[in-house]
Amino acid sequence: MKYYYGLLPYFLFMLACTPSHNQALVNDPTPRLVGAPCEGCEAILSYDKNSLRSVDTLAGFQPTAKKLRISGRIYEADGRTPAAGVILYLYHTNSEGIYPKREEDTGWASRHGYIRGCLKTDAKGRYTFYTNQAGNYPGRKAAAHIHPTLLEPNGKYYYVEDYYFDGDPFLTEREKNPKAPRGGTVGVLQLTQEGDLWLGQRDFILGRNVPKYD
Numbered sequence: 001m002k003y004y005y006g007l008l009p010y011f012l013f014m015l016a017c018t019p020s021h022n023q024a025l026v027n028d029p030t031p032r033l034v035g036a037p038c039e040g041c042e043a044i045l046s047y048d049k050n051s052l053r054s055v056d057t058l059a060g061f062q063p064t065a066k067k068l069r070i071s072g073r074i075y076e077a078d079g080r081t082p083a084a085g086v087i088l089y090l091y092h093t094n095s096e097g098i099y100p101k102r103e104e105d106t107g108w109a110s111r112h113g114y115i116r117g118c119l120k121t122d123a124k125g126r127y128t129f130y131t132n133q134a135g136n137y138p139g140r141k142a143a144a145h146i147h148p149t150l151l152e153p154n155g156k157y158y159y160v161e162d163y164y165f166d167g168d169p170f171l172t173e174r175e176k177n178p179k180a181p182r183g184g185t186v187g188v189l190q191l192t193q194e195g196d197l198w199l200g201q202r203d204f205i206l207g208r209n210v211p212k213y214d
Helices: 005-017 021-026 041-046
Strands: 055-057 067-075 085-093 115-120 126-132 146-151 156-159 192-194 197-201
Touching: 005 085, 041 085, 041 146, 041 156, 055 115, 115 126
Parallel strands: 055 126, 067 197
Antiparallel strands: 067 126, 085 115, 085 146, 146 156, 192 197
């Protein structure tokens, strides 16, 4: 039997330089849903990442309706480090509680309605969007809300707690005080008025309370 001792340093070097399976997943940008099944979350994949901004206005914005400006930061899993390049997809009803659609709408706009948009956090993890107040579903005792989905630069995407509005008579105890909110923060916004705008603030922590995130 021959022993190739001269090749041992080479093999050790290659082993050290080859990422483990887990390390490869961390850096793999291939989109993959984590956390739980999510009907419609794949809508976040329909946008051109390179065209997204950290500040934007959702489609269907009406200057004559109640105007909202919602801002926040998204942090890495440690809850302190700003997470840059995270994509946030949003959609919600109009003031009548309907997901409005146009005849020419196709794809996800024909399912989620045209009041929707996509943002990408800046270098400091910040995002801001302008939209109108969402309405309650007609004939149902459900709190008005905005649906958010996150897509990380590593390809993981998942839904997080909806945005809700303080004072909504249909808010449930679970919505006001969730035990383990997905995304790390309670979704109920405390709106304050500034001129003709109503301001809301909400942050997220990547992966926080998302099942099977790792």
